[in-house]
Amino acid sequence: MIAALLLLIPCISALALVILRPAQARPIALVSTLASLAVVVFAWISYTGGMVLHYDLDWMNAWGLRFVVGYDGVGLLMLILTAVVFPFIIGAGYGQQHDRPAIFNGLLLFTQTFLFGVFLAQNALLFYIFYELTLIPVFFVLLYWGGENRRNITVRFFIYTLLGGLSLLFGLVYLLIQSGGNGDFTALQALNIPGGTQVWLFWILFLAFAIKLPIFPFHSWQPETYYMAPLQGTMVLGAVMLKMGLFGVYKIVFPIVPLGVEHWQSTVILLALIGAVYAGIIAFRQSDFKRLVAFSSLSHVGVLCAGLFAWNTYGISGSLYQAFAHAILVVGMLYLVGAMQERVGSTDMNAMGGLKSSMPRLAALFLLVLVNAVALPLTQSFVGEWLMFAGLWQVDGWLTLLAVSTIVLGAVYMLYAYQRVMLGPDRANQQLPDATTRDHLYLVPLIAVTLILGVHPGPILELVDAPVLQLLSSLSVN
């Protein structure tokens, strides 16, 4: 029931929006996402642990495609993440001017449907189908509502991610052949693939997720795409879609090719951290606010990925927890980008500065979001980062040092950005409006989530704890 609702609510409302094109598209979309949120919250309350299977239907068994949907703790976390973030993504549209808002919001809702699908799927091919389907609405969002040079960038983004998807498909087909045509995750996880095969199969499977995340050196589509995309598109990409990469690694790469993971673990961590440091350094000199957010997201994701590949309880739970924090953070930062753009008219930080005088409240809100970005204790990010560092240490001390250094880099570029946007002498001609009710309605809940989960991360960590332990113990048995 829950799974069906999750897939149907956004899908039906999306269809309604696209076909009927009502004038009040955004409120409808908002209500739809809130309904999904309610369903997810219900699922969360009634969740008692273990794997909850909702449907187990035959579909195209000959190809290994079956309609198996359900979730475990981690899946539920991802569902919560998606459900929590989407109302904000839709809500961000209130500051933006779009033509054809019905179709735009419809596409966003389609994305949500497919994302739910990805996080619910318990069959590899079903997962793959949803995984690729998410690209389609996003493609149109980028292509029709994107900024400068959108055709080129969108097409490149599309080709690049499709290439990754292709590689994933190839790997899945190989696995299907091995498993005799049974594509359920349970069946694939039971496969005992020889070590030599796992070594190359790892990259085949991981490439898609590496591009989606993205980790260094597969990242170069990201900054430009984030910059060019409409604000809400960037939110979808940065807050939720890249989490599919993490989820994919957790769901497919870890259980199926554990030996491959073991073999490449340090390489991946190193790459991810190089990317994190690299992006952190670049972010410092970015003069565009939105690009800065893109690079900072890149930097955070590097650490996320490294934490995941620490391949132990702390690392994985920390990474998954941080995934949540990062989603909230990205949405908050991007909303601020939007709010600045509304007021100043561009995202160029050279055009800002000294805004704190005219908008002290917004400056304070910005600061609170920023506190999460630099992972100060008692915010959500700190919990995640601490766990990841603890996990990484068990792998290698030097890598940990590299990872920890990103918190310095983060402080450098974030504070510099804050200074350039908010602080400094007044600009004579700027009488810009301070934070409106809408801004408060938007940012205060985000900040509240950040702080509450920073002080009391238990509920989320509980979700993650058991499945991660189970995963790790099942692997050590093999």
Next chain:
Amino acid sequence: MLALFYLFAAISVISALVVVSARNPINSVIALIVCFLSIAGHYILLNAQFLAMVHVIVYTGAIMVLFLFVIMLLNLNKATEPMKSLATRIAAVTAGGLFFLTLAAAIRNGIQVQAANEFDAGVGLVRSVGHVLFTEFLLPFEVSSVLFLSAIIGVVMLAKKEKHQAEAPVEPLTEAERARRTA
């Protein structure tokens, strides 16, 4: 019986070759009609009387006449067709020959088939074919009428002169362009 088969076979192959090689489309059409008639002969040899009749009516009677009409209508009854380059022609003939050889090679060991059913002299007569057609294949038969309907509509749409097309033909070719293409 065998002699009759060979006769019809020879006629059909020769006329088919004429169809392909004749310079004048009219000759091709005539040869094709001959070919079809010989194939009708084969049908009779095979006791498929119903098919033989339908074949003659549909193909020879309707389709080929349609071809003739079009040829006359468009004034194509002259051997004006430029031939393709020699290489292409050789390639075409070789490819066709190779294709035949490969197909023939597929049955080089002969075809081992056991007759699936007891022989029934009635098979191929109007009665048996009609019975199957109107019981087992009734739905496809009816659906085929839809096919025809759409074909009719399609043809009318295609053949109808559109105004703007009549005024401005799509990219009229220059003389040089046409020469280049035909070369």
Next chain:
Amino acid sequence: MEQGIITAIRTVPLDHYVLLSFLLFSIGVAGVVFRRNTIIILMCVELMLNSVNLLLTAFSAYHSDPRAQVFVFFIMLVAAAEVTVGLSILVMMKRNVDSVDVNQLNRLKG
């Protein structure tokens, strides 16, 4: 009478029919590739269809199964429809580019 028909049909080995229809089919194929006149290409397609019909009928007779013949009947139906559409396209082509040379139809160039 029945026996006569049986011998009449079975005297000619099935291979012969198969070979014959292969031959006709190949000639049709060669023609399609060989000629540039669209109307002749259409005729060659008809030839190929007929070779297939012949094959089906032969097998039908050997198996004493009328269903294959129904199938041939349907093929004829479709062929008739196809020819009408094909010829009308031909008329269009003649009207638009004033030629029935198939090489004129190269707009599909990538």
Next chain:
Amino acid sequence: MILASLRRKLSANVAGGLATALIAGSFVASVLLFMGFDPTSGGRTVKLLDWIDVGGMQIPLALRIDALSLTMMLIVTGIGSLIHLYSIGYMHDDERAPTFFAQLNLFSFAMLMLVMGSNFLITFIGWEGVGLCSYLLIGFWYKTPEYNYAARKAFVMNRIGDVGVVLAMVLLFQRFGTLEYASIMDMASGVNDPLLIAATLFLFIGATGKSAQIPLFTWLPDAMAGPTPVSALIHAATMVTAGIFLTVRSSVLFELAPFTKDIILWIGTATALLAASIGLFQNDIKKVLAYSTVSQLGYMFVALGLGSYSAAMFHVTTHAFFKALLFLGAGSVIHALGGEQDIRKMGGLKGHIKITYFTFLVGTAAIAGLPLLSGFFSKDLILAFAFQRSPVIFGLLLFGALLTTFYMFRLLFLVFYGTYRGKAHPHESPLTMTIPLMVLAVLSVVGGLLNLPHLFGGHEPMKHYLETAAAGIGYEHLELSALTEIILMGITTTLVGFVIYVAYGRFVKTTTLEGEEATMPVFKRLIAQRWRIDELYRALFEKPYAWLSTNLLAVAEKKVMVPLMNGVGDAAIRVGDVVRRVQTGNASFHLLAMLCGLILFLVITLMSN
């Protein structure tokens, strides 16, 4: 009672009176706690809620009350209340005063978390929290880019230190499976593990960041950009002593890592001397005090390096008294002169602002270590420990102390003696500002009693009190004979007196002012320009970093990564181009190709049969 001290965070953004009342309330709470606390029990832990609980990691949000945290709580809340009171007067005409008080209270909250945390991670909450507040308060006047820069610099340098703390925590967690102080200290005793050296070194890196030691000290003088009460509270009395607190907290670990202690000792000595030398020629009243703070922090670290944790804590306490006093006094001077900070434009203020003058005099005397004032006892204790270790260190420290005396009296004389060289009309500060000054002056005088050594009839009460909380103190042994001690004190006092006399001759009788830097001799100019360390750092780190940032984007990203990605796209397009040529659009050609494909397919099928 603990919640009472936490409460301030909630109602922070009201005006100064309320803020002061709140922090005073928490001071009362702390005092009550102190009264009700039995040092022999060793301390107790109050668990508020589970914080992080994953796998084998259980980190509760818990507070620990013991002698050490109580001492720090008293300092933080006590001096905090005074400074809040002071701020009411100091900030009364600033329109953003409520924000100021909110941030100041937030700071107190974070600082209390720091000292009260029952495990490293809770301490770290406060550790980062005070860093944030420090950032906010240094950049309080956000319209001046230099102030923002200073704030950012402070935060980033602290962050570098934090890296060390995080690594140390990770390491300790890995080794002991917990971060609770009590458990770690229990488990650690007797462990001999190179890991501990690493962990303590990392902790010390954190301490250098927060407590402004070499190499991370340059942020503290710049931090004077903040309002003066902030400088007094954060950058003199409390936050900067966090590093010392942390070291004392984990004294057991440091005792097990002698190598780290040596490093601490030398870095402390070097910092003390370097900062003291810089202090000699500074012209900004607050900068002089800032370098003095750095120097005094160096002394505290020397004490830690020598293993005399109680001496360090003692100095923390007395330093909190007299440095807060000095800063507030300086603030009062600045207030009196309407914002003037250059001592070359002061002078002769003795007559105009009497209370300030008198209290400032007390503070100066205390920091210089004039006998029987608080600074005298604490500094001499450190010197005695140093002498026990090696006379060389003693000599260096003594030299540093003399430098301190010299520049402090230079400051005093230039500001309050001679003739007035400025333009503004000096006026005494309101009562809210002078009361804290007087209270602190009294404390500076009598603070020494807290840990009165045996020599003067005391029995070091503070040491015994702290011993219950920081086991490392138990290792301390000062085994100098009474005679040696008296001789040492005598030498020190005599020299200090001599230096004061020199300073008096130079600054009161003739009023020597520093000219432009360009006219100074080379060596002196180098010192006046703070050994050009800021410039060095800028050339060594900031510029290359900016260069790296620009060039990574311009070269690595734009020239390598993006083309790489585009390469993938272009490759697809190019392949398409090649394949496209096959699509001639010639129908017969397509048919021929199809035929060939068909033949090929059939041949392969036949072959494989």
